[in-house]
Amino acid sequence: MTVPAPYYLALSAVLFTAGTAGVLLRRSALIVFMSVELMLNAVNLSLITFARLHGSVDGQVLVFFVLVVAAAEVVVGLAIIVDVFRSRETVDVDDADALRG
Amino acid sequence: MSAVAVTAVLIPALPLAGWVVLGLWGGRWPGRAAGWVASATVAGSFVAAVALFESLAALPPDARTVQVDLYRWIAAGALAIPFRLLADPLSAAMARLVAGVGMLIHIYSIGYMARDAGGARYFAYMNLFMASMLLLVLAGNLAVMFIGWEGVGLCSYLLIAFWFERPAAARAGVKAFVVTRLGDVGFLLGIFAVFGTFGTLDFTAITREAAARLPLGGGLATAIALLLFLGAVGKSAQLPLYVWLPDAMDGPTPVSALIHAATMVTAGVFMIVRLHALYLRAPFALDVVAVTGAVTAVFAASAALVESDLKRVLAYSTISQLGYMFLAVGVAAWAAGIFHLMTHAFFKALLFLAAGAVMHALGGETDMRKMGGLARPLPKTAAAFGAGVLALAGIPPLAGFFSKEQILGEVFAAGHPWLWGIGLFTAGLTGFYITRAYVLTFAGPPARVHENVHEAPPVMWWPLAALVFLAVVMGVVLEHVVPLAPWLQPTLGAGALKSAGGAAAAAAEPGAVHAMLLVVSVAVAAGGIVLGWLVYARGAIRGQAPVLGTILAHRFYIEDLYDAAIVAPSRALAGWAAAVDRGVIDRAVLGVAGGLGWGGAALRRLQNGYLRQYAAFVLIGALIILAYWMLRP
Amino acid sequence: MDVVLFGITAVCALAGGAGVILSRRPVHSALGLLLVLLSLAVDYLLLGAQFIAAAQVIIYAGAIVVLFVFIIMLLSQAGERLGPGAFDGPVAVRFVAALVVLLAAGLIALVTRTPSAPAPVPAAFGTIQDVGRSLFGRYLLPFEAASLVLLVGMIGGVALGRRLGPRT
Numbered sequence: 001m002t003v004p005a006p007y008y009l010a011l012s013a014v015l016f017t018a019g020t021a022g023v024l025l026r027r028s029a030l031i032v033f034m035s036v037e038l039m040l041n042a043v044n045l046s047l048i049t050f051a052r053l054h055g056s057v058d059g060q061v062l063v064f065f066v067l068v069v070a071a072a073e074v075v076v077g078l079a080i081i082v083d084v085f086r087s088r089e090t091v092d093v094d095d096a097d098a099l100r101g
Numbered sequence: 102m103s104a105v106a107v108t109a110v111l112i113p114a115l116p117l118a119g120w121v122v123l124g125l126w127g128g129r130w131p132g133r134a135a136g137w138v139a140s141a142t143v144a145g146s147f148v149a150a151v152a153l154f155e156s157l158a159a160l161p162p163d164a165r166t167v168q169v170d171l172y173r174w175i176a177a178g179a180l181a182i183p184f185r186l187l188a189d190p191l192s193a194a195m196a197r198l199v200a201g202v203g204m205l206i207h208i209y210s211i212g213y214m215a216r217d218a219g220g221a222r223y224f225a226y227m228n229l230f231m232a233s234m235l236l237l238v239l240a241g242n243l244a245v246m247f248i249g250w251e252g253v254g255l256c257s258y259l260l261i262a263f264w265f266e267r268p269a270a271a272r273a274g275v276k277a278f279v280v281t282r283l284g285d286v287g288f289l290l291g292i293f294a295v296f297g298t299f300g301t302l303d304f305t306a307i308t309r310e311a312a313a314r315l316p317l318g319g320g321l322a323t324a325i326a327l328l329l330f331l332g333a334v335g336k337s338a339q340l341p342l343y344v345w346l347p348d349a350m351d352g353p354t355p356v357s358a359l360i361h362a363a364t365m366v367t368a369g370v371f372m373i374v375r376l377h378a379l380y381l382r383a384p385f386a387l388d389v390v391a392v393t394g395a396v397t398a399v400f401a402a403s404a405a406l407v408e409s410d411l412k413r414v415l416a417y418s419t420i421s422q423l424g425y426m427f428l429a430v431g432v433a434a435w436a437a438g439i440f441h442l443m444t445h446a447f448f449k450a451l452l453f454l455a456a457g458a459v460m461h462a463l464g465g466e467t468d469m470r471k472m473g474g475l476a477r478p479l480p481k482t483a484a485a486f487g488a489g490v491l492a493l494a495g496i497p498p499l500a501g502f503f504s505k506e507q508i509l510g511e512v513f514a515a516g517h518p519w520l521w522g523i524g525l526f527t528a529g530l531t532g533f534y535i536t537r538a539y540v541l542t543f544a545g546p547p548a549r550v551h552e553n554v555h556e557a558p559p560v561m562w563w564p565l566a567a568l569v570f571l572a573v574v575m576g577v578v579l580e581h582v583v584p585l586a587p588w589l590q591p592t593l594g595a596g597a598l599k600s601a602g603g604a605a606a607a608a609a610e611p612g613a614v615h616a617m618l619l620v621v622s623v624a625v626a627a628g629g630i631v632l633g634w635l636v637y638a639r640g641a642i643r644g645q646a647p648v649l650g651t652i653l654a655h656r657f658y659i660e661d662l663y664d665a666a667i668v669a670p671s672r673a674l675a676g677w678a679a680a681v682d683r684g685v686i687d688r689a690v691l692g693v694a695g696g697l698g699w700g701g702a703a704l705r706r707l708q709n710g711y712l713r714q715y716a717a718f719v720l721i722g723a724l725i726i727l728a729y730w731m732l733r734p
Numbered sequence: 735m736d737v738v739l740f741g742i743t744a745v746c747a748l749a750g751g752a753g754v755i756l757s758r759r760p761v762h763s764a765l766g767l768l769l770v771l772l773s774l775a776v777d778y779l780l781l782g783a784q785f786i787a788a789a790q791v792i793i794y795a796g797a798i799v800v801l802f803v804f805i806i807m808l809l810s811q812a813g814e815r816l817g818p819g820a821f822d823g824p825v826a827v828r829f830v831a832a833l834v835v836l837l838a839a840g841l842i843a844l845v846t847r848t849p850s851a852p853a854p855v856p857a858a859f860g861t862i863q864d865v866g867r868s869l870f871g872r873y874l875l876p877f878e879a880a881s882l883v884l885l886v887g888m889i890g891g892v893a894l895g896r897r898l899g900p901r902t
Contacts, residue, residue, distance in 0.1 A: 002736045004850035008777065011744050013841035015751050015770070017834050022755030024717055024830045030760045030806060034767050037798065038754050041774055044790075051860075052781045055853030060783050060860060061868045067786075067793050068880040072887030074798050078805045079894035085809050093712050100710025720833055727840045 008049040015042035029081050029091040033074070040070050105156045106169040109188040111149040112196050113235040115142040119228035127221030136211035139224035143207050143231050147200035154193045165190055165591050166305060168241055175244070179300070185241030187304055191439070191592040194585070195238040195371060202363045202446050203231050205564035209454055210355040212561035213461060223263060223353070230256035234364050238371065243292045243302035246372065250288070250336065253365045254281050260360065261352040273348035280345040284335015291328030295379075298325065304375055311378035318384055326379060326386030330393075333369025337423050339397045344660055346420055350412040350467075354460060357412060358453035362419050363446035370426045370442055374435045377593060381433065391431020391512075395523040398424030402530035406537070410467050411456050414538045418493065419449055421527060425508055428524060434511035435593045436586040441504035443585070444576055448492035448501055451568035452535075455486040458557040458565065459542060469538065474547035478554040483543040485565050490539050492572040494532040495626045500576030502623070507580075509622055510615065525625055532629025533636075540637040736780055743780075747773040760806045764799055771795045782860040 015038060022035030044063045051059025085091050119142030127135040157165045167188040175182040207227060214220050233252025240246035255278075262274025296302055298314055298321060315322040333339070338346040338361075349361050360366070373380060373390065380387055401421035408414045422445050429438035460467060462479060476483040492499040495506065505528065513521040556562065579585040707714075746769055753766025771794045778787035858864050869877045 003740045005848055006845055006850055009845040013845055017838040018751040018755055020837055021834045024713055031763050034754050034763050038751055045774055048778050048781050048783045053852050055855045057864050057868050060786050060865055061873050063786050065880055067789055069883055071793055072883050075887045075891040079891045083894050096712055097710030724836055
């Protein structure tokens with residue numbers, strides 16, 4: 001590993017913040033969802049980096065599980081978005097204000 | 102327990118039981134049943150008191166001090182106070198007096214309060230009063246005496262304000278309570294000081310050890326004596342705490358007779374006599390007592406001169422006569438003070454009950470300016486009142502003569518010519534004002550036509566008659582037949598003999614001087630009566646003394662001074678405190694509630710349903726945790 | 735050599751990330767996501783995680799992104815403009831920008847604390863056998879649980895996707 005670990009981690013950090021910005025700033029539920037996937041991938045990168053750093057394969061195993069869960073999550077999440085769209089004709093996140101108190 | 106102990110306990114216990122029974126069930130009894138039950142308990146106390154007296158008399162003089170411990174009341178380490186009664190000559194004599202006069206007044210009340218709906222409540226309070234007063238008199242230590250002291254204060258308040266729907270009566274009751282409370286502060290502080298000095302509150306112990314523990318004339322003894330005297334000043338309505346007694350006349354007349362003439366107001370005198378050993382160690386305090394008594398006596402007598410309310414004349418008269426008693430104890434003439442206490446009880450109660458008979462006949466009128474000429478329709482009442490007049494003025498051979506004469510003689514013999522002079526002058530004033538009262542009420546032309554005026558019914562008349570008998574006879578009896586002073590000697594020590602009857606006093610000073618004093622005082626008293634008769638019955642002296650009259654009418658502006666200096670600032674303080682309570686404290690409390698509500702409303706704005714905002718807050722939380730991780734050492 | 739490769743993947747990943755969050759249309763975002771995923775797969779290879787790299791391509795790029803595209807086409811939503819209008823509402827741009835900057839700063843600070851000396855690893859590090867040995871050995875229970883998760887996801891997807899009642 002000739003590339004020093006901090007490089008990868010820095011990339012991971014930037015991607016993570018980019019994903020966060022996307023979650024907070026975009027109104028389309030689909031794009032928000034994709035930003036979440038971006039965040040997940042950033043974390044995956046850092047996990048792999050640390051696995052290599054410590055010489056332990058446990059980090060990769062964890063990434064495997066993240067993959068699995070992300071897949072399941074995308075399925076369910078998109079199903080929900082479709083459902084919401086069917087009843088309200090919109091995927092605008094700001095329109096989902098039923099939690100208003 | 103021995104027979105003495107049982108009788109001693111019965112004396113306060115019977116009226117106490119009466120109070121309980123009357124309080125719980127008296128309201129449901131028909132007609133006058135409450136009154137008779139109440140009178141019965143007091144009569145029982147009287148019988149017990151007589152029995153106690155006789156039992157003690159059967160004992161040798163040295164053994165006439167019996168302590169009765171009822172239970173261990175306070176046991177807290179060094180503070181050990183039993184609930185103790187003390188049966189000795191002084192308490193037996195006082196108990197007999199209080200119970201006897203109380204019994205007569207209870208019977209009188211049956212008739213006087215017959216038409217009052219609250220009769221059961223009245224008799225319940227009266228019985229409670231009797232229990233408290235008897236407890237006070239029979240107390241074996243200052244703590245039990247204090248219970249009685251407070252109890253009579255409470256009943257005084259309850260009975261003055263008996264007709265509580267009348268604002269004047271309610272105010273008078275509060276005034277009495279508050280003013281005597283002021284005195285009670287001193288009393289309580291004195292009790293604390295006594296305990297601190299003696300380690301006990303027991304009377305026999307105090308009497309025994311006063312000389313050992315208190316240096317003569319020392320600051321400690323003087324302080325204790327003056328503090329206790331403050332309590333007496335309040336309770337016995339001396340200057341400057343007398344202001345409650347004239348207003349207390351708003352209560353029923355038998356109450357005025359019993360509480361504010363014969364018994365409660367004498368508690369201060371009694372207390373000083375009980376603690377005579379202590380007072381003997383503080384000559385300065387005794388001087389204060391004597392001067393206070395003398396000044397009060399003349400002041401009150403002057404106020405009585407200008408009163409137009411019959412009962413208030415008698416109230417000021419009581420204050421004045423109490424001044425005589427304090428004058429007596431102030432020169433260490435203990436037995437003389439007690440003697441006058443007893444005779445005063447008889448003739449003052451007589452005067453009050455006779456006044457009550459007049460009011461009963463006139464439908465509650467007390468203003469003498471609306472009376473006059475009542476001797477014709479009320480001959481018996483007039484005669485009774487007249488007997489009281491003579492007794493009060495000190496005309497021999499009625500009771501007042503002997504006791505007042507003893508006091509004046511002792512004062513003179515103790516070397517206080519000025520005080521004696523004041524006492525003499527007051528005796529003249531006394532004759533004058535009481536004659537004035539008699540004339541305005543019974544003699545002269547009627548101020549208006551009186552309808553349907555009749556004498557009091559028998560249930561009111563017989564106690565009156567009994568008191569007339571006592572007022573006439575008891576002076577001679579207590580001086581020569583069953584002399585009081587030697588009886589009190591075991592309790593009072595040498596001090597009693599000091600004021601023994603005429604014989605011992607004659608031995609103490611030249612017989613000629615003594616005889617001259619006698620003649621002078623009788624002459625002054627008689628002169629006062631004659632002058633009063635001339636002025637008011639014959640109109641001998643016309644003319645005004647406007648300045649003097651105004652000053653007297655305002656009672657030397659003392660009450661106005663109190664109003665300005667004490668009452669008004671207190672009201673202002675109370676108003677300010679109420680404003681603070683409303684404005685500051687309530688606002689703070691409600692402000693907290695309001696603040697919470699406002700905070701809740703503000704926080705509610707966070708719940709606006711915007712998911713992105715919620716996500717932002719999650720991020721903020723994550724940032725905080727991140728910062729913590731990074732900053733952790 | 736590796737550094738150059740890393741640089742290329744980093745540039746692509748950043749470009750893809752920008753595309754995800756800044757694109758006007760969801761399809762463009764999906765393509766940006768795809769770019770990120772593939773770049774990261776190369777990084778995984780550089781880091782000796784061959785199996786994970788392959789899984790990433792197959793699962794993420796091959797299935798998840800495809801799913802996203804399906805749904806986008808199903809909903810046929812036109813993307814909204816990413817301008818001030820995109821975030822009117824209680825979440826102000828400046829506020830979010832500040833947050834994001836803070837987050838970035840924090841992460842960078844954390845990142846720079848890590849040592850850069852890697853441990854020596856055997857040649858078989860990150861191979862499918864190596865990962866498999868862990869999955870079926872030490873992490874057997876989570877592995878089985880993950881299969882349950884997938885099952886639940888499937889059921890959820892089917893249940894949510896059913897149409898109940900007439901077409902809205």
